[in-house]
Amino acid sequence: MHPDKERVTFWYGCNVLRHGDIIHACLDILRAVGFDPAPVGGPDYCCGTVKDANQVAAGGMATRTVNKLNAKQRERVVAWCPSCHSHMSDFMDKANERQFGMTYLVELLHSHRERLAPLLVNRVPMRVVLHKHVGFQDLVPVNRMVPDLLRMIPGVEVLESDYVTPGYMCTSFTAVPRALDDILANTVSTVRASGADAVVCVFHQCFRELIGLEAAGAIQVHNYIQLLARSMGLPYEDEYKAWKKAGDGATAMIGEKRIAAVGVQFYERAVLPELKKLPRV
């Protein structure tokens, strides 16, 4: 369909590895709109933004990652994670020689809407509100662009809402629990007041926090990529959400083989508690 596919590096980040369906769907979507993406991510490609308390480590991680992205020898890196994307322009490329252009995935999809539109063939009947943050908009106006993408999906109706949360993504708010409680409560009331069926997140960091609201039976929560994928007929299952909803039952769903790969003790100490944790609604 697109004979001259642009070779790009798809830098998905770290924590989105909880959501394999999102990573796989992004890759399929990129291929379908005319790109040849080389996916990279995980701790070995960490941008270093989580190491504010140790700038020696942060500097080393930034240099290592810029060097690895340079070594891919692709002219453009398409970022999924807003933290990685902003850390690149704030710090990483101030101390390292970046040899590639940076584009955020939402921007890329938005600028290729004409290629994406014909692929959105399946109806996704759903009234949604977008989960919005005030931050990141100066870098990429996702609060404007993502509704444009969602409105291209047959059956999706994007409802307007005035609620905009502080910060640029939700995970950081675990350090300020009172603020996170407010975000969760306001999100539930916004969805209910608007008459929407669901809230749609842009970033995985928000999706991961808000997904507990669905597990707790309050509201439906989706990521915008999942709705695009559904309309395109991509078959990926949101396992993380299923595990969150299952609580203790997640162990049986994941299965012995995968848990053994992680290590039973680590799974029980560090993974299962996260899956069982639900917000106060």
Add this chain to the structure above:
Amino acid sequence: MSRPEIGAKLKAFQRKEVERILSSCTQCGKCFEACPMTPYSKAPATDGKAVVPGVLAVLRGEQGSPEALGWLAVCMRSGVCVPACPENVDPKMMMRLARMTALGGRGLPKQIEAKEDPDYFDRIRAFAKLQLSEEEQKDWT
């Protein structure tokens, strides 16, 4: 590139930014007034003009006031402070660098505590094992 050189470039950039911020901020307090996170501070304040000097003190390597440290602890990088600043100081960068400093990240004494998750990266690796095939893990991560 040698290890000291790696740290040196980032350090030099941060030092230059600190100097720029210290020389251009007029301590008008508009950034504080615009911030949506101030109500969540453990040492709430209302007068930005009284809080910002404490943030600049942290950048100079001095002890920050409780109000300044409380604000730094709840900064979530909303960025609404940036257009609020009449001097184009980039208060988001000011807060980020001051927070790094207060956390002890720039080699000065720690003034605020951050929750460290010792399993942070191992948990990500665990989810990679749960969500990606062995081949994908080998090629992508």
